Amino acid sequence: MKEKIDLFTIGFTKKTAREFFEILEKAGVKRIIDTRLNNVSQLAGFTKKSDLAYFLKKIANIDYIHILDLAPTKDILDEYKKKKGDWETYEQNFLQLIADRKIETKISPEQIDDACLLCSEAKPHNCHRRLVAQYLNKKWGNINICHL
Template sequence: MKLYTIGFTKKSAEEFFNILKKNDIKKILDIRLNNSSQLAGFTKGNDLMYFLETICGIKYEHNIELAPTKEILSDYKNKKISWNEYENQFIDLINKRNLGNKILAKYVDEVDGICLLCSESTAENCHRRLVAEYIKNNLHHYDIEIVHL
């Protein structure tokens, strides 16, 4: 079972959609706090939903429960906290939101072929990696491989 992640920054629309098609993605789970920013380009929420369905036949869902709070994100971007502090605060947040049970209930039958979307070009310092690892750890009885596209 594969759980994918992707960031759209530093990718053209052509590259982005070709990567998704090549990897047989079935659903994009957009875990950005804000999916309507001017900086989102071709990945603005409603536009992205249309493009995914039309170009690739991929479903789209925006779920901010899997996003950091504005405060955590702002503190990290403004260098008030380190990546390690961000990671700890984000993990605490998703534990407080009881996402393990929500993920089990909502996504257990869809994990294979889901792709977590955020803006960062790489997953290393992005919350999508943390969410993917959280899902893998909470669905530990499944053999989930995380693939960062």
């Protein structure tokens, strides 16, 4: 096991398929970890679950896994998105959720090394993928986080 774990994060919105796959390839990503609650919607475009797994393997030889324990619940997501809740409340609720789920026991350092957490938000600032990466770093203390 490496001393430092490299963990990337990426959102697919505001990126073309070409940009998305080239960014992943250039970074040396070995595995996408899908952290979305809903990854089968038509709105997901080229990142729809079955299509994405195929494209990742075919285009860049990147593995794909979907880990629902890293996604927010529908209630937490709806409160923030549909009811226009504030980020601080969302962040507190989500951090409590992943702590309750003990996500650090559901994923291994080996799984996340050279992996990339995927969600839809274009930037990591108001996104749960950043919270997952920071939470795991707090638990394990050896993660180099890079937002693509």
